[in-house]
Amino acid sequence: MRQLHRFHGGVHPPTNKTQSSETPIIASAMPSKLVIPLHQHVGNIARPVVSVGEHVLKGQVIGKADGRLSSAVHASTSGTIATIGYSKVAHPSGMDDLCVTLIPDGKDEWVANLGADYRELSHTDIRHRLRDAGVVGLGGAVFPSDMKLYGGKHQIKTLVLNGAECEPYITCDDRLMRERAAEILLGAEMMRDLLHAEEVVVGIEDNKPEALAAMQQAIVDGKHARMEAVAVPTVYPGGGAKQLIRVLTGIEVAAGVRSTEMGVQCFNVATAYSAYRAISYGEPMLSRVVTVTGNVERPQNYEVLLGTPVAELVAQAGLKSGTQGYIMGGPMMGFLLPSDQVGVVKATNCIIATAPTLFPAPAPTMPCIRCTRCAEVCPAELQPQELHWFAKAREFGKAQDYHLFDCIECGACSYVCPSNIPLVQYYRYAKSEIWARERDKTAADTARQRHEYRQFRLEREKQEKAEKLAQKERAALLAKQQADAAAATANTDEDAQARIQAAMARVQAQHDATQPRNTANLTPEQQAKIDEIEARRAHIQELAHPEADLDKHHEPPKE
Amino acid sequence: MLTALLVMSILALVLGAGLGFSALKFKVEGNPLVGKIDAILPQTQCGQCGYPGCRPYATAIAEGEADINMCPPGGEEGIQKLAELLGVEAKPFGAGAAPKPKAVAFVDENNCIGCTLCLQACPVDAILGAAKQMHTIIASECTGCELCIAPCPVDCISMEPIAESVTTWKWQYPVYAFIPSTEATRR
Amino acid sequence: MFTSPYITKPVSVSEIMLKVMLALLPGIGFYVWYYGPAILVSITLASVTALATEAAMLKLRDRPVAPFLKDNSALLTAWLLALSIPPLAPWWLVVVGTLFAISISKHLYGGLGNNPFNPAMIGYAVLIISFPVQMTHWLTPHPVGHPELSFIEQLGYIFSGVLPRGLTLDAVTMATPLDTLKTQLHLGLSVGEIRDMPIYGRLAGKGSEMVATGFAIGGLYLLWNRIISWHLPIVYLGTLYATAGLFHVIDPAHYVTPLFHLFSGAAMIGAFFILTDPVTSPTTPRGKIIFAAGAGILTYLIRAFGGFPDGMAFATLLMNICVPLIDAYTQPKVFGKKAKGAQK
Structure with missing residues (x-):
């Protein structure tokens, strides 16, 4: 039995999982259109490589990974590219981002894809394939997985698979583990190989006994050595990567530290599954399991093509009246979608139709009474009340001193706050302000550097010019003196004539010496070719001449 | 009486020695104030303050020649920070010196004649081009100082405001549900 | 939204x-x-x-x-x-x-x-x-x-x-039992003689000791319901008990039993209801301990040596002044930064 550890704080919100966890995953119907954002991952936005009107096949790359930290985006089905432009995306800002709109042709025709046994591929090759397949972390952070599957100089002891799924309402990982355990574990084996990790530990909250049993059975059936599925206590946010690593290994990974430095790496179970499909079947990330729940008739998990408009997805679950909006993610960390037309993205694990009956508007906010209930539940062991005061007073430096960036925005503090203070929003606000300031600061520093360099360059040019001028003057002076001296010493014209002759001879000799070497010893054919080219050149020059004149004519007068 | 005198004078000596020592030990070279002021200025090098760049303006402030409210690109926040650093009252911008939204210059390539005048005007070398070649702005390096606009003989440079995007978007300051505006919108 | x-x-x-x-x-x-x-x-x-x-x-x-x-x-x-x-x-x-x-x-x-x-x-x-x-x-x-x-x-x-x-x-x-104790001690009576007076009960003043018990019962209810944290009342009463006990052991004729102190005056209501006011007490666990211990010692000192019969109110107010300082110096280490050599 594995020794489990505990992390500080945590809350127990009503889980609301059984509504959607008891029926198998079903494939979502083919939507009328797919709105596929090119920025579904952490890092640079993918570069579009298709054009409007082009017919694409299922799995064809439509956005290429751009730069080191980026990931590819693919056509989720076969069809025609209708538009490439800005439209609303699933982002808390509610702003527009670059999307490719694809009209499916209904044939769902695959591009030729090549699966392979990962054991026969080099590690670099696997990473490249994962990147080209657009595999990113499906737990919500959407960090490109290939970047995380590299231990570097650190010895990785434990690979943690995150099947905790601590957020209320969400059951997509639960269903995935129940139905596709074997493939998840094969993915984990591949990840272990890439990381040279010793052991694999799957953490599953103890409110999912079926998933746990399925995974444990799959470990036995697959004869996986040094692999373990462990029940962890149900407490929110026990599925946070740092919290789960703490519970399973006792290691605390501080903010700004890579877990690999401490010998652990963590992946979501769905990421392991997708990574396995990407390598073994050559299937890029085209779909994911999404829980559709909340104010719907039939809460259910769907296998959804990326880009499926949310409206078309929830319609399949039977939207009830009174729905006011959609939360993407769970009720603790999710956000309200700006429109029901945004496409499902790689980060979409759950869509909750909201209604006032399910999520009543928050009670009025009262002042903080310093009760420290927030500090008692904070899994990062912060003092949320202090951070709140500093963020509220816009004292960002102080907020950073009190470890603002260790906050994982889990929302436990806001959940328990008796004054109903939107604490997490204060932290997000402070964080984004600090980031903006840092951007400004970097920009200012670059500008200062460039300006100083320019000043330096101008100064240098001035000096060089002055020096040249001085040199010229010196030279002129010297020449004059020499000439005077020569005039004084030279008696005859002959002397000067002889010198001129000698100089001309020198020039001639130099000229002979600098003849192009490769034109010596030519074969007749080569000579003919050169002549031909010379002739053509002459002809072109002749043709170009009048135009050049015209150009001159057209040049606008300078003021 | 004598002991008291003795104690006081020894104390004075010790403290004086301590002060003298630290004055030598922690001596600061140059005028650090100019650097500190310069660090607050936005480095647009736009000259809107009347000085030929940010550092000259910083020097002028440090020497007490210039006021702190002459840098529109620094915004109200810049004035606040300068006031805080210098221990003076913050004051609003003078007439006609209101901050504008951030922008980058944009060269209309249909009209550019390649005269290189803007290249010479750009304080941060953010314009790429050569004589009789198309010029273009390196948007990431442009400070939005507008110094390139005036020299252009064909008026082909315009300022394009920087639109907020998903990557530069910021979370809003939380607005209280019922507490009157004094609390929530005060800056 | x-x-x-x-x-x-x-x-x-x-x-x-x-x-x-x-x-x-x-x-x-x-x-x-x-x-x-x-x-x-x-x-x-x-x-x-x-x-x-x-x-x-x-x-x-x-x-x-x-x-x-x-x-x-x-x-x-x-x-x-x-x-x-x-x-x-x-x-x-x-x-x-x-x-x-x-x-x-x-x-x-x-x-x-x-x-x-x-x-x-x-x-x-x-x-x-x-x-x-x-x-x-x-x-x-x-x-x-x-x-x-x-x-x-x-x-x-x-x-x-x-x-x-x-x-x-x-x-x-x-006068209150605490006040009477103080005056009589000044008049030269010993603790034993004073405690024999009819106004005193088994623990402290008759009546007032039961009121204090009532507040203690309420306080336990608050602890049970996690309305207040244990740090403040327990440490406060503990410190008061320890300080009073120390003096009592040194000179039982002049210093009354520690239990008398716990059940007299505002000690109980203070421990569970006044010190625990979240607004005016520290927010960090260590800070709460320092705050409560300070209040406990001050209460005793004011009662035993000060000009007022009870010291709870002034002890609380004096410690209230220190709260921002205590908070600033007792910030707990955050997740992942407890280990030695961890990055700042």
Whole structure:
């Protein structure tokens, strides 16, 4: 039995999982259109490589990974590219981002894809394939997985698979583990190989006994050595990567530290599954399991093509009246979608139709009474009340001193706050302000550097010019003196004539010496070719001449 | 009486020695104030303050020649920070010196004649081009100082405001549900 | 549009305050049993004054009135203040104290959540300094005092200052057990001789020891419900006990038993209801321990060596001053940064 550890704080919100966890995953119907954002991952936005009107096949790359930290985006089905432009995306800002709109042709025709046994591929090759397949972390952070599957100089002891799924309402990982355990574990084996990790530990909250049993059975059936599925206590946010690593290994990974430095790496179970499909079947990330729940008739998990408009997805679950909006993610960390037309993205694990009956508007906010209930539940062991005061007073430096960036925005503090203070929003606000300031600061520093360099360059040019001028003057002076001296010493014209002759001879000799070497010893054919080219050149020059004149004519007068 | 005198004078000596020592030990070279002021200025090098760049303006402030409210690109926040650093009252911008939204210059390539005048005007070398070649702005390096606009003989440079995007978007300051505006919108 | 989390635990400031007031009931019950219903009059008076002052101040400060009146914080302050004033005090004493507590020490500092000092204790301190005579006329508890006043008679005195014919104030009131202890010690009596006086019971003063027990019961209810953290009451009572015990061991004839201290004066109500005011106590666990220990030591020092019979109020106020400092120096280490050599 594995020794489990505990992390500080945590809350127990009503889980609301059984509504959607008891029926198998079903494939979502083919939507009328797919709105596929090119920025579904952490890092640079993918570069579009298709054009409007082009017919694409299922799995064809439509956005290429751009730069080191980026990931590819693919056509989720076969069809025609209708538009490439800005439209609303699933982002808390509610702003527009670059999307490719694809009209499916209904044939769902695959591009030729090549699966392979990962054991026969080099590690670099696997990473490249994962990147080209657009595999990113499906737990919500959407960090490109290939970047995380590299231990570097650190010895990785434990690979943690995150099947905790601590957020209320969400059951997509639960269903995935129940139905596709074997493939998840094969993915984990591949990840272990890439990381040279010793052991694999799957953490599953103890409110999912079926998933746990399925995974444990799959470990036995697959004869996986040094692999373990462990029940962890149900407490929110026990599925946070740092919290789960703490519970399973006792290691605390501080903010700004890579877990690999401490010998652990963590992946979501769905990421392991997708990574396995990407390598073994050559299937890029085209779909994911999404829980559709909340104010719907039939809460259910769907296998959804990326880009499926949310409206078309929830319609399949039977939207009830009174729905006011959609939360993407769970009720603790999710956000309200700006429109029901945004496409499902790689980060979409759950869509909750909201209604006032399910999520009543928050009670009025009262002042903080310093009760420290927030500090008692904070899994990062912060003092949320202090951070709140500093963020509220816009004292960002102080907020950073009190470890603002260790906050994982889990929302436990806001959940328990008796004054109903939107604490997490204060932290997000402070964080984004600090980031903006840092951007400004970097920009200012670059500008200062460039300006100083320019000043330096101008100064240098001035000096060089002055020096040249001085040199010229010196030279002129010297020449004059020499000439005077020569005039004084030279008696005859002959002397000067002889010198001129000698100089001309020198020039001639130099000229002979600098003849192009490769034109010596030519074969007749080569000579003919050169002549031909010379002739053509002459002809072109002749043709170009009048135009050049015209150009001159057209040049606008300078003021 | 004598002991008291003795104690006081020894104390004075010790403290004086301590002060003298630290004055030598922690001596600061140059005028650090100019650097500190310069660090607050936005480095647009736009000259809107009347000085030929940010550092000259910083020097002028440090020497007490210039006021702190002459840098529109620094915004109200810049004035606040300068006031805080210098221990003076913050004051609003003078007439006609209101901050504008951030922008980058944009060269209309249909009209550019390649005269290189803007290249010479750009304080941060953010314009790429050569004589009789198309010029273009390196948007990431442009400070939005507008110094390139005036020299252009064909008026082909315009300022394009920087639109907020998903990557530069910021979370809003939380607005209280019922507490009157004094609390929530005060800056 | 509001942001995540979209669900909250249904507990509010007003509920917390209400539970604290609920926890005061056992103590009040014992109070009424031993001293008659006069205390209920003070509580009512203080409550009405507090609500009126709160509403007026909110209006003046341009704040919404209804949600803040409903938060019960003013009521709680009123109750705590009323419980620390002699029940037979004239009506204006209660009103002045409450007025001062709510308007000056709460709202002038920014209202709920922003006051550095415990408002009830400020009210008490103002009264004991300004009206020391009126503040020493405590009722004699029920098994001790012979001429007991009926409710009507108590009411009559509170509002008009008139006692029934033939009774003087001294006949129906007495000094508190702590006060008596102090005066008698000054007169040269030993602790043993003083404790034999009829006003003392098994632990401390007759009646008042039971009231303290009542508050302790309420306090345990608060601990059980996790309304207050254990740090403050336990450390406070522990420190008070330890300090008193130390002196008692050194010289039992001059220093009374530590249990006497725990069950006298405002120690119990202070430990569970006054120190635990979240607004004026530290937020960090270590800070709470320092705060409570400091208050415990100060309480004892003021009681044993100071000019006032009880030291709870001043100890609290003195420690209130230190709260920002304590908080700043006791910030706990955060997740992942506890190990040695971890990055800052």
